[in-house]
Structure formats: structure tokens, C-alpha cells
Amino acid sequence: MSNSVDEKETEKEVVSRNFIENIIDKDISDGNCKKVITRFPPEPNGYLHIGHAKSIVLNSGIAKEYGGIFHLRFDDTNPVKEDMEFVESIIEDVKWICGDLDTDHIYYASEYFDTMYECAIKLIKKDKAYVCDLSADEIKQYRGTLKEPGKPSPYRDRTIEENLDLFERMCAGEFEDGSKVLRAKIDMASPNMNMRDPVLYRIARITHHNLGDKWCIYPMYDFAHPIEDAIEGISHSLCTLEFEDHRPLYDWVVHELEFENPPKQIEFAKLYLTNVVTGKRYIKKLVDNGTVDGWDDPRLVTIAALRRRGFTPESIRNFITLSGISKAQSSSDYAMLEYCIREDLKLKRPRMMAVLDPVKLIITNYPENEMEYLDVDNNQENKAMGTRKVPFGRELYIDREDFMINPPKKYFRLYPGNEVRLMNAYFVKCTDYKTDEWGNVTEIYCTYDPETKSGSGFTGRKVKGTIHWVCAETAERAEVRLYENIVDEEKGVYNEDGEVNLNPNSLTVLKNCYIEPALAEAKPKDSFQFVRHGYFCVDLKDTKKGHLVFNRIVSLKSSYKLKD
Ligand code: ATP
Numbered sequence: 263m264s265n266s267v268d269e270k271e272t273e274k275e276v277v278s279r280n281f282i283e284n285i286i287d288k289d290i291s292d293g294n295c296k297k298v299i300t301r302f303p304p305e306p307n308g309y310l311h312i313g314h315a316k317s318i319v320l321n322s323g324i325a326k327e328y329g330g331i332f333h334l335r336f337d338d339t340n341p342v343k344e345d346m347e348f349v350e351s352i353i354e355d356v357k358w359i360c361g362d363l364d365t366d367h368i369y370y371a372s373e374y375f376d377t378m379y380e381c382a383i384k385l386i387k388k389d390k391a392y393v394c395d396l397s398a399d400e401i402k403q404y405r406g407t408l409k410e411p412g413k414p415s416p417y418r419d420r421t422i423e424e425n426l427d428l429f430e431r432m433c434a435g436e437f438e439d440g441s442k443v444l445r446a447k448i449d450m451a452s453p454n455m456n457m458r459d460p461v462l463y464r465i466a467r468i469t470h471h472n473l474g475d476k477w478c479i480y481p482m483y484d485f486a487h488p489i490e491d492a493i494e495g496i497s498h499s500l501c502t503l504e505f506e507d508h509r510p511l512y513d514w515v516v517h518e519l520e521f522e523n524p525p526k527q528i529e530f531a532k533l534y535l536t537n538v539v540t541g542k543r544y545i546k547k548l549v550d551n552g553t554v555d556g557w558d559d560p561r562l563v564t565i566a567a568l569r570r571r572g573f574t575p576e577s578i579r580n581f582i583t584l585s586g587i588s589k590a591q592s593s594s595d596y597a598m599l600e601y602c603i604r605e606d607l608k609l610k611r612p613r614m615m616a617v618l619d620p621v622k623l624i625i626t627n628y629p630e631n632e633m634e635y636l637d638v639d640n641n642q643e644n645k646a647m648g649t650r651k652v653p654f655g656r657e658l659y660i661d662r663e664d665f666m667i668n669p670p671k672k673y674f675r676l677y678p679g680n681e682v683r684l685m686n687a688y689f690v691k692c693t694d695y696k697t698d699e700w701g702n703v704t705e706i707y708c709t710y711d712p713e714t715k716s717g718s719g720f721t722g723r724k725v726k727g728t729i730h731w732v733c734a735e736t737a738e739r740a741e742v743r744l745y746e747n748i749v750d751e752e753k754g755v756y757n758e759d760g761e762v763n764l765n766p767n768s769l770t771v772l773k774n775c776y777i778e779p780a781l782a783e784a785k786p787k788d789s790f791q792f793v794r795h796g797y798f799c800v801d802l803k804d805t806k807k808g809h810l811v812f813n814r815i816v817s818l819k820s821s822y823k824l825k826d
């Protein structure tokens with residue numbers, strides 16, 4: 263389905279069943295599935311990104327829906343690129359997205375190496391696997407092409423005894439890396455290239471992060487994965503479309519190994535985001551060359567970055583649901599993710615006043631050395647959130663863009679002679695202003711009308727503009743970071759050299775912002791609406807005692823339209 267859905271269609275989408283649920287429903291009613299068990303099988307070789315979230319949400323959601331079990335399984339069978347740092351970050355990310363993770367169901371594929379070895383022996387004994395001495399290049403040549411069948415390896419007819427002996431010696435470390443492999447004996451003429459005697463095991467003297475130097479042979483993905491699923495009793499192995507051509511091999515492995523209740527592989531389309539960098543390789547480059555501040559830079563779409571930026575797990579789950587589960591490849595809009603976070607925070611977060619680009623406003627007829635505390639709703643659309651006291655006094659800060667000396671037509675904010683409402687407070691009328699030698703406004707002078715206090719029921723006259731403010735005496739300082747897409751959308755994500763086309767304005771740092779005193783107690787990861795500016799989250803990395811840093815999660819204005 264497309265990524266733009268109207269609201270009615272969205273509701274329908276949520277209640278209607280996707281093609282995977284239809285398959286599972288049938289398996290259950292046919293008596294072919296007693297318990298639904300799914301898994302998310304990341305390789306611990308990098309941070310998870312929004313694409314992985316689709317697989318997590320889908321797999322954990324299916325398990326929950328059918329009263330089944332969801333496994334997090336580290337696919338750590340390829341020791342070259344794996345790292346413990348990634349294991350920990352992945353656990354944290356999966357926990358966060360799911361809201362919870364049963365740690366009894368975290369698995370490591372490397373713990374199955376003994377079983378995989380036994381599986382290989384079983385295939386050899388059934389004359390379904392053989393040791394082959396061809397080099398990698400020769401294997402490729404013998405494999406043939408899509409148009410021509412392959413040729414059998416000269417080692418294909420080794421006896422079972424010879425194969426057992428050679429395989430055991432491969433495992434014992436008698437042979438050089440790359441000098442021999444174990445291959446499945448299937449069909450060198452199969453129209454599916456994956457079935458032309460694929461390699462099952464290779465010799466590689468690499469230290470494994472979990473097992474050290476215990477093994478010098480390692481299983482290939484297409485052999486290891488179905489065995490991992492079968493050992494864990496996975497009922498439905500959900501993977502992305504590129505594995506469709508591998509399914510016959512998956513089925514062959516679980517069939518020849520005679521697993522009871524073998525798992526069923528089902529493929530779905532990956533999540534792609536338009537104009538967004540998701541490739542691990544590209545993100546790593548941006549991290550390594552210092553373009554971004556680590557894997558969790560809020561401009562990225564790793565899970566760690568989205569969390570730091572202030573996205574909620576609910577918004578991500580909702581986004582995945584809205585983008586749909588199907589076999590058709592499509593690309594979703596980042597604006598839809600923004601729509602989901604706005605919707606999630608709208609009624610849950612307090613709406614506070616913050617001035618990002620301050621200029622002083624002085625109310626000349628307000629008594630000197632006096633202050634008052636105004637009662638303000640925390641969220642006008644959700645009265646259950648209560649009220650707070652907001653200090654008000656003679657000197658305030660307002661945002662620079664809310665005042666103009668020579669306004670254009672239809673500018674309803676403050677300018678000399680004009681009257682506006684100060685949000686939650688009084689009407690003020692601009693009587694004068696002061697500029698520095700370059701013409702920048704340094705102070706704005708107003709008078710206020712005490713009759714016009716918010717909530718007083720004043721109906722005497724109306725004003726067209728309402729602006730926000732903070733009281734100068736009690737305001738707290740804060741740093742605010744505004745983000746745009748890191749990609750230059752006009753140029754597209756990558757240039758001819760495979761580099762990311764960077765948007766030079768992707769980060770704006772405002773160091774001199776003023777916030778309501780009620781915000782001074784905010785803690786890392788807390789989020790708020792700053793009225794008229796958007797939703798903001800306290801940065802968890804750079805916030806220090808006495809130095810609050812806010813990341814803008816999303817502005818209030820939507821460029822995303824739910825289509826009608
Ligand atoms: P990448 O290369 O994009 O970083 P990967 O596929 O190499 O990702 P894995 O650790 O192998 O990373 O992925 C774990 C699981 O997440 C796999 O089952 C994979 O199919 C799934 N997955 C990865 N990217 C996406 C995506 N964009 N949409 C949906 N599922 C995905």
C-alpha cells in the first residue's frame with residue numbers, strides 16, 4: 263500500500279488483517295501450528311535503524327496477537343564483524359521499541375554451533391552433503407549461469423566415509439583456510455542458483471566474540487538460519503524479500519534434517535524512507551568523519567538517534583502500522599513519522615512557553631518591583647493535565663520574529679501602535695522601541711491593559727495576534743537545537759561518488775534561549791511542547807546540571823497531508 267493513507271483507510275488498515283496474519287490463521291485452523299513463535303534475528307554488527315524497527319514491531323506484534331512468544335536472537339555466526347557493544351545496544355533498542363522484552367527469550371546462534379555440526383554430519387551420512395576442494399573461484403565457474411546449468415564438482419561423488427573423515431579433519435584444523443568447504447548435494451541444474459550445491463561450511467580461523475577460538479569452521483547463513491529457527495521452535499520465520507529465492511534451500515535444510523514442525527519462511531517488503539540515509543555503511547562514514555555526533559546524532563534514523571531526538575516507541579510502532587505490511591516494495595515519507603509523533607504527544611505533553619531568539623519587552627505602566635503568578639492550563643486540549651503558575655512581570659522576553667518595525671500587510675503580531683495578546687496574560691500595545699547602532703531592535707516598550715487579563719471574561723475589544731513570552735526575572739537559560747533533514751532533498755540522498763548530499767543547514771544551535779522556570783527541573787528524555795515552536799526533548803547526552811539542552815523533535819506545522 264502507499265504511505266499516504268486517509269484516516270478512514272488507516273482505521274481499516276489497523277483492523278484488517280495483513281497477508282502474514284492470513285497465512286498464520288490458516289496454519290492454525292489447519293492444525294499445522296500449535297504455538298506461534300517469531301523471532302528478530304539481527305547480526306550484532308551495527309546499530310539498529312528504523313528499518314529494523316519494522317521487523318521488530320511485526321515479529322513481536324504477531325507473537326503478542328496470537329498469545330505466542332517473541333525471540334530476540336543474535337545471528338552471530340559470522341565472527342568477522344561482530345561486537346559486544348552492538349549486542350548491548352540492540353537489546354536496549356528492542357526493549358525500548360517493544361516496551362518490554364522477556365530476557366528469557368534472548369538467544370545466540372553461536373550457542374547452536376554443536377548442533378549445526380551434528381546437522382552437517384547427518385546430511386553427510388544421508389549422502390546429502392560432501393566435502394569439496396574447489397577454490398571459491400572454481401565453485402563460481404562450475405555453478406553456471408541463469409541460462410546454463412552448472413557442472414558437478416569433481417569431488418561430488420566422494421564416499422560417505424571419505425566425507426565424514428574430511429569434514430571431521432576440517433573441524434580439527436588440519437586444512438588451510440579456504441582449501442575445502444562442505445557443500446549440500448542438491449541439484450547443479452536447478453533453475454534456482456541457490457540450489458546448485460550451496461556451501462554449508464567454510465574453514466576460517468577467526469576468533470569469535472562468544473566462543474573465542476573453539477571453532478575454525480563456520481556455517482554459512484543459508485544453512486545456519488533454518489537450523490536456528492528449527493531449534494527454537496520458531497513457527498513463522500518472517501524475513502525480507504531478498505530471501506524469497508532462498509526459501510527452497512531453507513525448506514530443503516529443515517526437511518532433510520527431519521525437524522518436527524519445521525518453521526515456515528514468509529517474506530515481506532523492507533521499510534524504506536524517502537530521502538533518508540539508512541545504510542549502515544553510509545551512517546558509519548558520517549560518524550567516522552565527524553559529520554554527525556555519533557550513531558545517536560538526532561539527525562539520523564538509528565533507533566538510538568530517534569530515542570535521543572525524543573520519538574516515543576508508540577509513535578514508531580504507529581508509523582510502522584501506518585506504512586503497512588505487504589510484499590510490494592514502497593517508500594514511506596519521513597513526514598508520516600513526524601505526523602505520528604505529533605499525534606502521540608499532542609495530549610500527553612505540557613505546553614510551555616519558551617523564547618528561542620529573545621528580545622526584551624518592557625511594560626512601562628506595570629508597577630516596578632512587582633510580579634504576579636498567572637494560572638495556566640498545562641494542556642488546553644487535555645484539562646486533566648491540570649494547571650501551573652506562570653510568573654509575569656514588568657520585563658519579559660518575546661521572540662524577535664514576533665515584532666517588526668515596518669510590518670507587511672497581514673502581520674498581526676507586535677509593531678509600533680499595534681495591540682496583541684500576551685498568551686495567558688494581558689493585551690499589550692507597542693508604544694516605542696530601541697535599536698542598536700546596526701538597527702537591531704534591543705528593547706520594545708508597551709503599555710498593558712489590566713482589564714484584559716486572560717480568563718477574566720473581558721470582551722471590550724479584540725486583537726488579532728497572540729504571542730508567547732517569558733518573564734525576564736525568573737526565566738531560565740537553555741540551549742535549543744533545531745534540525746532539518748541531513749540530506750539535501752533537492753539533490754537526493756547520494757551523489758555520483760556514493761557520498762551523502764549534505765544539507766548545510768541540518769543543525770541550528772541556539773545558545774541563548776529563555777524558558778519558563780517550571781522547565782528548570784526537566785530531566786534528560788523529558789519532552790514538552792513549546793507553544794508555537796514544536797515538540798522538544800531534553801538531550802540525554804549534552805544536558806548537564808545547570809545547562810539544559812533541548813532537541814526539537816518536530817515542529818507544529820505539518821507538511822504531511824493525510825490524503826482524502
Ligand atoms: P542493514 O544492512 O540495512 O543495516 P541488515 O539486514 O544487514 O540491515 P540484520 O542485522 O541482518 O541487518 O537485520 C536483522 C533483521 O532486520 C533481518 O531479519 C532483516 O530482514 C530485518 N531488516 C533489516 N532492514 C530492514 C528494513 N529496512 N525493513 C524491514 N526489515 C529489515
Ligand code: MG
Pocket residue numbers: 305
Ligand atoms: Mg543482514
